[in-house]
Amino acid sequence: MLSFFRSSTNGFANELRLVFATRNAHSGGNRFVATPPQLSSLESAQETALARAWIAQFRALNIPKSSVELSFSRSSGPGGQNVNKVNTKVTLRCPIDEDWIPLWSKPALKKSPHYVSSSKSIQITSTVHRSQSQNIEECLSKLHALLVEASSSTLKNEPSEAQKKRVEDLTRAANARRRAEKSYRSKIKAERKGSFD
Template sequence: MSLSQRVHARDFLRIFLTRNAHNGSKRPIPLPPPFSTLESAQETASAREWISEFRALDIPKAAVHLSFSRSSGPGGQNVNKVNTKVTLKCPIHEDWIPLWAKPELKRSPYYVSSSQAVQIVSTVHRSQSQNIDECLAKFHALLIEASSSAIKNEPSEAQKKRVEDLMRADGAKRRAEKSHRSSIKASRKRPPE
């Protein structure tokens, strides 16, 4: 796939997600910066900006695959008649999932390696729509956590100075303890006869 085809595919996805947004939201999911790892400060800043923009949005139903089935367990006749169990599946190779978050998503308990997708199931509520909302909310939180875990926070100058002072104090304390032990050992020695 050429670069122009990828750009066209991204534009199509953005338009598609805008038209089919969840909960009436007309804002599309922002496409993440194309970094597989966050090495520079600029890449980290771009990733933080994407996360803050993504945090304010809902994941549209059209961006994931939803399937429905009957829930199991107690609940009377409603369980046997209504498809309230919701299973959300989303391949991790979607354009709107950050590249730097994919290793963390693969370590998630929701990751299914045979289909290379995240799968989330909800049977908590008696309503199918509430279970859909719960699955989407769990997936949203999982994506935020996975994309945030790769970001390394740089210490401030005050924190660096504090660490240096603590290391200097620790070294001085260790030297004082060593000299004290040395003087105790020296006092135990017998003078030569």
């Protein structure tokens, strides 16, 4: 899979779009375009670049209702007759093994309070709004934010050139200070030896 991608960083996003579009066309086009690269962990710079490109594309997408399981019930608590008559509470369930959920994000998703281990799925509920459609959008946006956060949590940020130079300068200064302290201590020891002779 990784051998398909060019080694240049600029080509990653374009080729990911090509792969996403191809997979969407083969699946009939009825699913949203978000199939991530098959990476179980992000260890190399190339894998991290692929993950970043997918996350950047996924941020711009909305998760459609057809990709998750939705159930509705009546909201509890005060709220007037609307609460007692209309099923406005929305519960969203999404199996963690869906092909559009990145493999590298699954350990972080399993630590989430929304993860249900018995069904191996993410469960999100919303009763914030009085209308069912608004609660559906609330659940979908929460799931989207959760996936972005879980996918980004394992990314390693590369230091900038300024940060690298600063570290080099600090290391050089620390080495010089250590050498000066050692020479000072050796000079004192040499003087002690000379005084006894």
